[in-house]
Amino acid sequence: xxxxxxxxxxxxxxxxxxxxxxxxxxxxxxxxxxxxxAKDYSFVSQFQSGSGLNRGMAIKLKGFTIGAVDKxxxxxxxxxxxxxxxxDTYYNRVLPNSVLQLATSPIGIGGxxxxxxxxxxxxxxLEEGAFIPSTDFAEGRRxxxxxxxxxDEKEDAVSSVVNRIGPILDSTYKxxxxxxxxxxxxxxxxxxxxxxxxLDVLLQTQQVMAQLHETLExxxxxxxxxxxxxAQLSDTQGLVxxxxxxxxxxxxxxxxxxxxxxxxxxxxxxxxxxxAELSSFAGYVNEQQxxxxxxxQEGRTALQESQDVMQGLQNNPLxxxxxxxxxxxxxxxxxxxxxxx
Amino acid sequence: xxxxxxxxxxxxxxxxxxxxxxxxxxSLVASLQxxxxxxxxxxxxxxxLLFTGVEALSVIALISLSLGAVIIIQGVNILPQFGQxxxxxxxxxxxxxxxxxxxxxxxxVIARSGTAIATELGHMVVSHQIEAYISxxxxxxxxxxxxxxxxxxxxxxxxxxxxxxxxxxxxFILTQFFQPISAFEYFHNLLLYxxxxxxxxxxxxxxxxxxxxxxxxxxxxxKVQQSSTEVPQMVIRSVVQGFTLCIIAxxxxxxxxxx
Numbered sequence: 001x002x003x004x005x006x007x008x009x010x011x012x013x014x015x016x017x018x019x020x021x022x023x024x025x026x027x028x029x030x031x032x033x034x035x036x037x038a039k040d041y042s043f044v045s046q047f048q049s050g051s052g053l054n055r056g057m058a059i060k061l062k063g064f065t066i067g068a069v070d071k072x073x074x075x076x077x078x079x080x081x082x083x084x085x086x087x088d089t090y091y092n093r094v095l096p097n098s099v100l101q102l103a104t105s106p107i108g109i110g111g112x113x114x115x116x117x118x119x120x121x122x123x124x125x126l127e128e129g130a131f132i133p134s135t136d137f138a139e140g141r142r143x144x145x146x147x148x149x150x151x152d153e154k155e156d157a158v159s160s161v162v163n164r165i166g167p168i169l170d171s172t173y174k175x176x177x178x179x180x181x182x183x184x185x186x187x188x189x190x191x192x193x194x195x196x197x198x199l200d201v202l203l204q205t206q207q208v209m210a211q212l213h214e215t216l217e218x219x220x221x222x223x224x225x226x227x228x229x230x231a232q233l234s235d236t237q238g239l240v241x242x243x244x245x246x247x248x249x250x251x252x253x254x255x256x257x258x259x260x261x262x263x264x265x266x267x268x269x270x271x272x273x274x275x276a277e278l279s280s281f282a283g284y285v286n287e288q289q290x291x292x293x294x295x296x297q298e299g300r301t302a303l304q305e306s307q308d309v310m311q312g313l314q315n316n317p318l319x320x321x322x323x324x325x326x327x328x329x330x331x332x333x334x335x336x337x338x339x340x341x
Numbered sequence: 342x343x344x345x346x347x348x349x350x351x352x353x354x355x356x357x358x359x360x361x362x363x364x365x366x367x368s369l370v371a372s373l374q375x376x377x378x379x380x381x382x383x384x385x386x387x388x389x390l391l392f393t394g395v396e397a398l399s400v401i402a403l404i405s406l407s408l409g410a411v412i413i414i415q416g417v418n419i420l421p422q423f424g425q426x427x428x429x430x431x432x433x434x435x436x437x438x439x440x441x442x443x444x445x446x447x448x449x450v451i452a453r454s455g456t457a458i459a460t461e462l463g464h465m466v467v468s469h470q471i472e473a474y475i476s477x478x479x480x481x482x483x484x485x486x487x488x489x490x491x492x493x494x495x496x497x498x499x500x501x502x503x504x505x506x507x508x509x510x511x512x513f514i515l516t517q518f519f520q521p522i523s524a525f526e527y528f529h530n531l532l533l534y535x536x537x538x539x540x541x542x543x544x545x546x547x548x549x550x551x552x553x554x555x556x557x558x559x560x561x562x563x564k565v566q567q568s569s570t571e572v573p574q575m576v577i578r579s580v581v582q583g584f585t586l587c588i589i590a591x592x593x594x595x596x597x598x599x600x
Contacts, residue, residue: 004391005391008387008388008391011391012387012390012391015390015395015398015499016390016495016499018503019502019503019506020502022502022503023502023540026505026535026540027540029528029532030537032532033529033532033533034532
């Protein structure tokens with residue numbers, strides 16, 4: 001008989017026993033590893049959003065898992081409440097002022113971490129069921145910023161950035177939202193779609209500005225005159241002295257029994273007669289200009305001919321090389337007679 | 342004509358299903374009574390466990406070791422690049438424990454034992470052994486079906502446990518030759534991510550797959566009428582029904598798990 005058939009019952013018994021033992025061993029180790037029989041302490045926290053949170057999510061302290069999330073629920077005010085437990089071995093770290101922070105990777109990979117920051121508080125650990133604020137809310141941020149919690153000082157740079165960028169991004173997001181809202185309101189007010197005191201003020205300002213523009217145009221002429229006068233008045237040796245000196249020309253002009261006035265008037269009359277004579281002389285010269293021009297042209301021709309004679313005499317074969325042939329070039333001067341006659 | 346044929350087929354299918362359900366009920370009752378009464382067929386259970394369970398262990402071990410090692414090596418190389426190294430444990434548990442473990446065990450048992458049971462019972466019908474049992478007052482369901490029913494179901498459950506052990510533990514040992522990883526870290530994380538619902542789901546699937554395989558094999562085996570040429574047809578039918586019903590049951594249980 002084959003060994004298997006002969007010892008079938010033993011083999012099957014061993015086969016079954018080993019399987020059951022394996023299952024039992026797995027369950028025991030699971031129980032130990034997952035702390036089935038250990039005492040856990042439950043606490044409550046609150047977050048703005050449930051994204052990144054999930055049931056069974058580990059709560060970490062300096063990289064160690066100290067607890068896990070048991071329950072997540074959306075409250076009436078649209079905030080998220082979580083119930084979580086802390087292992088009994090780490091219960092003494094749950095001191096007053098402790099804070100929870102959901103650290104999410106800003107680049108989208110690496111998942112989220114629920115980080116526990118123990119408070120720097122005096123006294124016994126918080127009672128089971130106590131509320132531990134998260135950094136999603138003002139109280140948690142206040143504790144973190146005012147140094148009421150022990151933060152990870154020696155964590156790596158990336159984790160530090162990841163842990164801190166969450167609240168910064170939240171704040172930035174809120175600021176952007178507020179700015180957006182404010183800009184929308186201003187835009188609505190300026191476009192007139194939203195009634196308010198600012199629109200009335202702006203309309204009145206527009207009218208005032210139009211009136212002011214007209215006033216300024218008038219004022220600019222006055223200002224120019226004033227500027228000129230002011231420049232003359234600023235010279236102490238000039239107009240001012242003449243105006244103020246009792247022996248000055250102004251005073252004399254004003255108080256000399258019209259002597260200066262008469263004298264000036266006679267000068268003006270003489271100047272007027274001289275100007276008339278000059279005018280008649282100019283007319284005469286203008287009339288004689290063609291004759292003068294012709295005389296000058298004739299004189300010039302005579303001089304040219306005399307020059308030829310002199311050169312002919314110089315170049316005479318009897319005397320020397322004779323007379324050079326003359327190339328007449330047109331005169332650049334064209335008198336009134338050349339054109340008109 | 343077409344309607345008539347369609348109607349006839351529907352009536353036959355319904356009749357077949359009702360008959361199958363009745364057979365399943367009888368088998369289940371007989372199996373429960375068999376456990377309580379400790380009848381003479383205990384040796385049949387032992388032999389069934391030996392043939393279906395022990396002898397399939399080598400195949401199961403090979404499949405689970407290979408599958409587990411591939412998952413670990415791929416996961417260790419790829420997942421840490423995305424900062425998701427711990428996902429390897431979830432993937433191992435999902436693939437080995439929850440999904441492929443029970444299903445591959447079922448497939449192996451269908452291929453090895455389901456066919457053997459259907460063939461054996463079919464030939465017993467053809468050779469009038471069943472009629473002989475009935476004529477001597479022995480209930481063939483109690484004597485022939487119940488021990489196979491229990492044996493196959495227990496075998497699938499036990500093989501699934503071994504599949505998990507080899508897939509999760511053995512593959513780790515195998516991986517050490519290619520890519521050593523910390524044993525403490527591996528088992529610590531594995532046991533941390535392995536949850537009771539995963540084990541319950543896996544065992545539940547094994548139980549249901551075992552029931553399906555044993556039922557389809559015995560039902561189709563005993564469905565042979567008189568000719569030996571019907572035997573391979575019924576064997577093929579039992580294999581196809583076994584695969585189909587196992588996959589449908591797997592889908593249903595997985596959906597229930599996530600509800």
